[in-house]
Structure formats: structure tokens, C-alpha cells
Amino acid sequence: MNPQTPVYVINQQAAKTEDARKVQLQNIQAGKTVADVIRTCLGPRAMLKMLMDPMGGIVLTSDGNAILRELMVQHPAAKSMIEIARAQDEQVGDGTTSVIILAGEVLGVAAQFMEEQMHPVTVIGAYLKALDDALVIMDKELTVPIDVENRDVMIDTIKAVVGTKLIKKWSQMACEIALDAVRTVQLTDDKGHKEIDIKKYAKVEKIPGGELEDSRVLRGVMFNKDVTHSKMRRRIERPRILLLDCGLEYSKGESKTDAELNKTEDFTRMLQLEEEYIKRICDDIIKHKPDLVITEKGISDLAQHYLVRNDITAIRRVRKTDNNRIARACGGTICTRTDEILESDIGVGAGLFEVRKVGDEYFTFIEECDEPKACTILLRGASKDVLMEVERNLQDALAATRNIFMDPRLVPGGGATEMELAVRLSEKAKSVEGVQQWPYKAVAQALEVIPRTLIQNCGGNTIRTLTALRAKHAEAGNAHWGVDGNTGELCDMNTIGIFESFQVKSQSLKTAVETAVMLLRIDKVVSGVKRMQKEGGSAPQPQGDADAPASMGPV
Known part of the structure; x- marks a missing residue:
């Protein structure tokens, strides 16, 4: 040896x-x-x-x-x-x-x-x-320990979070908004477990213009939509709201659909079948006498005609997340088929439905709800940059409030x-x-x-x-x-x-x-990136160990 x-x-x-x-x-x-x-x-x-x-x-x-x-x-x-x-x-x-x-x-x-x-x-x-x-x-x-039912103590506590942010000038307003929003979306089950999902049920809507002091928490939901037909009502008090996850239009085949037309009457019959289908689904809706129909899909012109004749307002192509918030706010249930609608699916918890013009756009407000378990925070401000920073600060305040409700210790x-x-x-x-x-x-x-x-x-x-x-x-x-x-x-x-x-x-x-x-614990950094050889090379070779600072790249 x-x-x-x-x-x-x-x-x-x-x-x-x-x-x-x-x-x-x-x-x-x-x-x-x-x-x-x-x-x-x-x-x-x-x-x-x-x-x-x-x-x-x-x-x-x-x-x-x-x-x-x-x-x-x-x-x-x-x-x-x-x-x-x-x-x-x-x-x-x-x-x-x-x-x-x-x-x-x-x-x-x-x-x-x-x-x-x-x-x-x-x-x-x-x-x-x-x-x-x-x-x-x-x-x-x-x-x-902290008493979460004492509003003044809670606001003083949340101010410590907001005090380090840009929004500290309006800290009283921001703290009240955060506290009201979290209390609104708080849900307690039979066993006493709390669920506070601020990301899903406390939506922040930013509209440039106006004063920051105009910001508030709505006891309900707002979203950027207008009614589908000009003759539909834009304001309804105590509306009966029907939420749908299906379109009020003729559903085409999911795969390629072939139809063989031998006679002139066949084309007319096809159009007639479409009209009959739309009338049938509209009749399913009309018999429950809703004031407002909100769907995540489209609404055809013929369906709009039937709904207008029966004094029903319709809003289409609403986001899934917005629809879930509306369901929580008004107490309704989202239906996937019109022939399965029950009376219990109709939401009757909303106090007011109204379409308002804010700035250059139309917004739908469903507010003054009896027991809203979802809310919208309406933020106003001078510019888009200010609103973005205010939203980031407000999200921290919302999270801090949620944490205190979940674990009331400071x-x-x-x-x-x-x-x-x-x-x-x-x-x-x-x-x-x-x-x-x-x-x-x-x-x-x-x-x-x-x-x-x-x-x-x-x-x-x-x-x-x-x-x-x-x-x-x-x-x-x-x-x-x-x-x-x-x-x-x-x-x-x-x-x-x-x-x-x-x-x-x-x-x-x-x-x-x-x-x-x-x-x-790391004692070796190995790069798995393959570097191609120059032209004329046979096969790509693996890059060596990334121990040297040059291969690690700058921080």
C-alpha cells in the first residue's frame, strides 16, 4: 500500500x-x-x-x-x-x-x-x-388577553398594525373598515369553530376618484356589471334573487354536432326546437317569481325578451367568486339546472338591488342585507397607485384583525x-x-x-x-x-x-x-441546468457544481 x-x-x-x-x-x-x-x-x-x-x-x-x-x-x-x-x-x-x-x-x-x-x-x-x-x-x-367584543380596544390594537403604513393618516377609518369586514364574514359552526375567510368573502373594489374618506364597507356585495336589457328595472327593494350556474341560451353540443337537413322545413324545425328549449328554461324560472336573475353564463336575446315581459331583471357573466359572495350575502343557493330550482334556493335576505354609475362605469349593488356573511370594501382615492398601496395596507389590517379573532392574545x-x-x-x-x-x-x-x-x-x-x-x-x-x-x-x-x-x-x-x-443544513449546491455545447458538439453536458460564486449568480 x-x-x-x-x-x-x-x-x-x-x-x-x-x-x-x-x-x-x-x-x-x-x-x-x-x-x-x-x-x-x-x-x-x-x-x-x-x-x-x-x-x-x-x-x-x-x-x-x-x-x-x-x-x-x-x-x-x-x-x-x-x-x-x-x-x-x-x-x-x-x-x-x-x-x-x-x-x-x-x-x-x-x-x-x-x-x-x-x-x-x-x-x-x-x-x-x-x-x-x-x-x-x-x-x-x-x-x-383581549376582549374581541370591545370595539374601542380592538380598534386601538389594529391601529398598531396600520400605524406603520402609508394609510396611518386615515388609521381610524381603516381600522373600522377592517373590524366591520372581519365581523361580517365571521362564521361560527355548531361546535364553536370559527371560520373567517377574508380572501374569499371580503372583496376589495378600487374605484379611482373621490376622497379616501368615502371608503366604506358595504353590508352586501358590489360588482362591475350592468343589466342586460334597457327595459329591465335598475332598482328593486327587497328583491327575490335567483342565482344560476347555467346559461339561458341554447346549449350547443360539447363535441362536433352534425345535423343532416333534407328539406326546407328541417331548418325551421331546428330553430323552433331552440326557441322551445329557451322558453322551457325561462318558464322554469318565471314560475318561482324572482325579481332578479344572476347567472355566470350568457343570456340569449330571446331569454331576455321572456324575462322583460315578466318584469324580471337579469345580469349575466358574473364571476364565480362574485356569485359565491352574493349567495352568502342574500342567503340564496346557486342552481346548476333550471328544472331543479326550489323555493328555498331563492335569496330573500337582500334589502336593496341597484345599478349605479360610478365614474365612467356601471356597478351593481346588492346591499342592506339582513345577515350578510360576505361583504365588499369600497375604496376611493386620488390615483391608482395610492389605491394599490391602500389596498395592501388594508389587507394587512384585515389579516391582523382576523388573527386576533382566531387567537385573542397580544x-x-x-x-x-x-x-x-x-x-x-x-x-x-x-x-x-x-x-x-x-x-x-x-x-x-x-x-x-x-x-x-x-x-x-x-x-x-x-x-x-x-x-x-x-x-x-x-x-x-x-x-x-x-x-x-x-x-x-x-x-x-x-x-x-x-x-x-x-x-x-x-x-x-x-x-x-x-x-x-x-x-x-445545506453543504452542497448542485446545479441541474444543462448547458448546450457550442455548435459541432455531440451532446449537452451537465453543468458542474455551483459552488463558485460565478456559477451561483448575483443575489
């Missing part, structure tokens, strides 16, 4: 370890770079980002998820960071900026351990232990929760055995990034204020002290009423640490 063989094997293993360290450090750098992009978008003094999409449109926003959605990155770790903002938005609807900043910082503090040759599994174990301890501390000691905002957890975990780290103590303590240091960023974004003295805040939390009974995002000074969150949903805060913490853990 060659005496140099063991040395060669050791060198090969060292090279693999070095490659793994290199990949981990690259992933950490990619995560920090993404976090740095939106670091200035946290808090009430957040800066805006101007986004230019490929179609030439421009968006001005400080919403973390909206910014990252438009960000073009090539590094796979950076793509993972962007995904967690999307996951956070879908799960709880708020906290997208803070989760990215937190994840970037938790990754950043791991860099020193990678450079010191500490094994990633050791770091990961300490991170997960710190996460479990932080969640227990937050759940048992920092949460404050934690102090303004970085108070993060600083309290940082102090507690730093103290608890002394009892952790072995080298895991240092990564455990690093998580505590990483949590300080939220109050630090809040101070930086409003131009405060970062070092002095953060040291004072750390000293405050070191004393017992000061868990609610945080940073006032407008002034950068320390204050009691109970006094100024800045609280956040426990659900959002715990989700941010879990997502940030678990994403960091996932990225630290």
Missing part, C-alpha cells in the same frame, strides 16, 4: 469540509443581502421602494412581501428567503418585513461559528432549543417582545452545557435586530438607546418597554397602546429560525 494514501484521504476530506463551509457562508451572505434590501421598510418611519416591473409599471410601497415578489434573484438561498415572506403573508398576512430581517440576522450570527469550524448540527441544535424556549416565554409570560410591540426574549435567552444561555451555549446566546443577540432597526429607521442614537433599552429589560417588571417608532425614544408600550398579535409574532419567530436552520 502506498504510504501516502492516508494523507491523500485526509486532504480530500478536508477539501470537502472546506467546500461545505464555503457554501454555508455563501448562503448566509445571500440571506443577509436580501434582509438588507428591505431593512429600511420596518416601522412607522419606513422608507418606500420604487419597483419597476417588466411591463413598465411602477409601484411605490413599503410592504415587504410586495417588494420581494418583484425582486429578481438567482441565488437559491436568496430565493428561499423570498419564499418565507410569501409563506408568512399567506399564513398570518402580516410581519413579512420583520420575518426577513430576523431571518437574515439569525443567519448572520451563524457566520462566526462556521468560520470557527463548529459543526452545523451543533449550531442547529442550539438554535432550535432557543426557539422552543423563546416560544414558551412569550406564550406563558408576555401575552395579554404581545407588546415596538421591539419590546424581542428585547425581553433577548435578555431572557442571554440569561438562560448560562445554563446550557457545552459549546451549544454560544449559538444559543447568538440567537438572543439576533433578536435585538428589530428594536435596533426601528431606532435606525427614525434617525435615533442606536447604541445609546439600545443600551438603555437592554438595561430597562434587565430590571424586573419592564417587559413592556420598547421603542417608539416615530421618535426613536424609549417608552412603555402599555402607555402608547402598541401591541401586536401573538399569532403573527410567534409565526415570525418560528419561520425565521427554521429558515436559518434549513439553510445551514
Whole structure:
């Protein structure tokens, strides 16, 4: 045996370890770079980002998820960071900026351990232990219960979410809209389980023009449609509404239909059959005496004629989602066949049907419903850009309200929760055995990034204020002290009423640490992209390992 063989094997293993360290450090750098992009978008003094999409449109926003959605990155770790903002938005609807900043910082503090040759599994174990301890501390000691039936308390709580957005000037109005919308769509079953589907049943309609103060929540539904015939009624009080999922026109064969016509009378008979079919389905509708027929399909001219003769108003080609909202609002049932309509399918819960002209377009309003379980939020504003940003802000407020209804517990905002957890975990780290103590303590240091960023974004003295805040939390009974995002000074969150949903805060913490853990587990990045050889080559060759920064592409 060659005496140099063991040395060669050791060198090969060292090279693999070095490659793994290199990949981990690259992933950490990619995560920090993404976090740095939106670091200035946290808090009430957040800066805006101007986004230019490929179609030439421009968006001005400080919403973390909206910014990252438009960000073009090539590094796979950076793509993972962007995904967690999307996951956070879908799960709880708020906290997208803070989760990215937190994840970037938790990754950043791991860099020193990678450079010191500490094994990633050791770091990961300490991170997960710190996460479990932080969640227990937050759940048992920092949460404050809230009475969801107290309107004033709920509005003050939602203001903390809206206060960091562009819409904060109209925060009272926005909070009332969010609270009314969520209360409207809330559904509780016999077992006490709550269902609040704001994405499906709380539709936001944006109409440029007018004042933002004109925005309101309709006790019902509105959609961009007009009646099909000029002689149909445009205003009906207490209408009987019939909802259909079938067309009031002659249905052609789904496959190719051949008809052999031998005589002149055959063509006349075909037209007659069509007319008979349309008359039959119209008779099925007319015998139930509805005032308003809404269908997702088309309505032929002949069907319109029969409906007008019987003083029935019709609206056609309504979206499926709008039809579902109308059904929830007026208490009707969507029918798929006219010969199966029952009296119980007719919706009688609406107070008013009216077609109104708003701006240059006609809108159908079905409002003043008795028990609407769906609603439409009508937004007015100066321009399309303003309306888009207001809608994004309002969606965050709706999500925050929903979270409080689902889990009525709050934690102090303004970085108070993060600083309290940082102090507690730093103290608890002394009892952790072995080298895991240092990564455990690093998580505590990483949590300080939220109050630090809040101070930086409003131009405060970062070092002095953060040291004072750390000293405050070191004393017992000061868990609610945080940073006032407008002034950068320390204050009691109970006094100024800045609280956040426990659900959002715990989700941010879990997502940030678990994403960091996932990225630290990666020790090799292999590209599966095939690059075609130059002309004259025999076959495409797979691209090599993407360890080098050049093959990874820019973040």
C-alpha cells in the first residue's frame, strides 16, 4: 500500500469540509443581502421602494412581501428567503418585513461559528432549543388577553398594525373598515369553530376618484356589471334573487354536432326546437317569481325578451367568486339546472338591488342585507397607485384583525417582545452545557435586530438607546418597554397602546429560525441546468457544481 494514501484521504476530506463551509457562508451572505434590501421598510418611519416591473409599471410601497415578489434573484438561498415572506403573508398576512430581517440576522450570527469550524448540527441544535424556549416565554409570560367584543380596544390594537403604513393618516377609518369586514364574514359552526375567510368573502373594489374618506364597507356585495336589457328595472327593494350556474341560451353540443337537413322545413324545425328549449328554461324560472336573475353564463336575446315581459331583471357573466359572495350575502343557493330550482334556493335576505354609475362605469349593488356573511370594501382615492398601496395596507389590517379573532392574545410591540426574549435567552444561555451555549446566546443577540432597526429607521442614537433599552429589560417588571417608532425614544408600550398579535409574532419567530436552520443544513449546491455545447458538439453536458460564486449568480 502506498504510504501516502492516508494523507491523500485526509486532504480530500478536508477539501470537502472546506467546500461545505464555503457554501454555508455563501448562503448566509445571500440571506443577509436580501434582509438588507428591505431593512429600511420596518416601522412607522419606513422608507418606500420604487419597483419597476417588466411591463413598465411602477409601484411605490413599503410592504415587504410586495417588494420581494418583484425582486429578481438567482441565488437559491436568496430565493428561499423570498419564499418565507410569501409563506408568512399567506399564513398570518402580516410581519413579512420583520420575518426577513430576523431571518437574515439569525443567519448572520451563524457566520462566526462556521468560520470557527463548529459543526452545523451543533449550531442547529442550539438554535432550535432557543426557539422552543423563546416560544414558551412569550406564550406563558408576555401575552395579554383581549376582549374581541370591545370595539374601542380592538380598534386601538389594529391601529398598531396600520400605524406603520402609508394609510396611518386615515388609521381610524381603516381600522373600522377592517373590524366591520372581519365581523361580517365571521362564521361560527355548531361546535364553536370559527371560520373567517377574508380572501374569499371580503372583496376589495378600487374605484379611482373621490376622497379616501368615502371608503366604506358595504353590508352586501358590489360588482362591475350592468343589466342586460334597457327595459329591465335598475332598482328593486327587497328583491327575490335567483342565482344560476347555467346559461339561458341554447346549449350547443360539447363535441362536433352534425345535423343532416333534407328539406326546407328541417331548418325551421331546428330553430323552433331552440326557441322551445329557451322558453322551457325561462318558464322554469318565471314560475318561482324572482325579481332578479344572476347567472355566470350568457343570456340569449330571446331569454331576455321572456324575462322583460315578466318584469324580471337579469345580469349575466358574473364571476364565480362574485356569485359565491352574493349567495352568502342574500342567503340564496346557486342552481346548476333550471328544472331543479326550489323555493328555498331563492335569496330573500337582500334589502336593496341597484345599478349605479360610478365614474365612467356601471356597478351593481346588492346591499342592506339582513345577515350578510360576505361583504365588499369600497375604496376611493386620488390615483391608482395610492389605491394599490391602500389596498395592501388594508389587507394587512384585515389579516391582523382576523388573527386576533382566531387567537385573542397580544404581545407588546415596538421591539419590546424581542428585547425581553433577548435578555431572557442571554440569561438562560448560562445554563446550557457545552459549546451549544454560544449559538444559543447568538440567537438572543439576533433578536435585538428589530428594536435596533426601528431606532435606525427614525434617525435615533442606536447604541445609546439600545443600551438603555437592554438595561430597562434587565430590571424586573419592564417587559413592556420598547421603542417608539416615530421618535426613536424609549417608552412603555402599555402607555402608547402598541401591541401586536401573538399569532403573527410567534409565526415570525418560528419561520425565521427554521429558515436559518434549513439553510445551514445545506453543504452542497448542485446545479441541474444543462448547458448546450457550442455548435459541432455531440451532446449537452451537465453543468458542474455551483459552488463558485460565478456559477451561483448575483443575489
